[in-house]
Amino acid sequence: MRLVFVGLATVDLVQRVDRVPGVDEKAEALSTEVAAGGPATNAAVTAAALGAEVTLVTAVGAHPLGDLIRADLADCGVTLLDAGPHATAPPPVSAVTVLDGTGQRTIVSRNARDVAVGVPEGLDAVLSTADAVLADGHHPALARAAARSGRPLVLDAGSWRPVFADLLPHAGFAACSAAFRPPGERPAEAALRALGVRRGAITHGPGPVRWWSGDAAGEIEVPPADAVDTAGGGDAFHGALTVAVAQGADTVEALRYAVSIAAVRVRHRGPRSWLAALRG
Template identity: 60%
Template sequence: MTRLLFAGLATVDLVHRVDHLPGPDEKAQATGVEIAAGGPAANAAVTAAALGADVTLVTAIGAHPLGDLIRADLQACGVRVVDATPTAPGPPPLSAITVLNGTGQRTIVSRNAGDLVARVPPRGLPDADLTLVDGHHPALAVAAARSARRLLVDAGTWRPVCAEILPLAEVVAASAAFRHPAETAPTDEALATAIGAPHVVVTHGPEPVRWFSGTHSGAVDVTPVDAVDTAGAGDAFHGALAVALARSPAGATALADCVSFANRVAGARVVRAGPRAWLATLPRFD
């Protein structure tokens, strides 16, 4: 079985579905409410576990009662959790997510990790065929990156720790909004060059995903779907990409196939409402 390690953020996600987004001083009645574990690394880990991988998530949760919600949900999803801050008394990171019925667009208000400092657990990090880091909890990210056999970096937003982990990556999956300080022009080619990893993937939401592998590059189309919930779609993409990469040989052709599979998984995510119902519809990687 493919063994994957995810290091990064886990949150409590409070998800409201509404018919319209409220303006200032306006109240809106939610048509649905769900509570689940969230965060880039946690969502990717849930996706990978649903795809049949043996998954461990190293994160920071703490001893606050809200942390039990994260642990219980991830356990139910088949994710093994290693808490780097088991005695921290404060609440875990919390995200308030509002999803607009009809379009699936969402707004997110979050504290993320705040000032919480997560160190490497005393027992160290488990061995894995491939490791994904999301850049949250910098000390964990660096330790996981340095010990990884193969490293995938979720580069959603530039963070100072990126300077340490990007040079160690085999694959960097960057959003179109990611900006490397060395980037000289707002193009995917410039971004891939600035990142400098052997393989770089740049996502553009519903637009084609660009990939760069040595002297080779290409684009993988995203199949149009009627989106009803886009929350966590990028995280699902990264979790599926991690599974596909771990089960594939290196090379440009394999990278394109892995991106294609991750696109299909992200598409399955956005056509079902809620953080977990979509997992029953996952495609399989052959």
């Protein structure tokens, strides 16, 4: 199974604390880890751990911080296609603070809003062999290329970006967070249906997942999980969903699988320790 993930790559500095400091306060971290992050990147790492042959298409560049991303992706079995290999600016950095008692996280990130990249040579060939493609809406030129590829397209729609107007009509499966709000007054599901999305879901964290497929619709309960780290839980969901879509799973089957993998993620501390549970 060959999968392509298109979108954001960051350097994530993940610190675990027993309390989140207030303004002008300090807190000593219980632990500190550095890993590659970003929605498409975390989803790609998940899919690779589930046994897929994975390529991540993103922008990393030549800054020394990019070496952290490249090394982590290599360790996770993800092939990198860098759309901006000669860029000298540092890649985006995310500061992730995880509250030890609850697993809840706070994230400060610049993402890639100041990074403009074109379509790299070889992307069409990579996309042409994919059994499914995921795009997270970051790096619009790359996302549009993924949408035009004609391969089964999964959209990770965390929050509205203008590029989604171009992507949604091509979506084979649109997986949206509860915070996703297309322009206009319609509820998200109605707006997405109007944009031509025939198959999709809206997640609500630990709450039920609302889904639709054609004229059918329903909800899937999320089983209780003893969460110790919710950072990247949604990304793991999208990575597993892409695996399921590539395997031809129906909507409910695909979502149940994705929910089960996300539950594994949130029961483990740190960005990478949980992957052993998938490979084992």
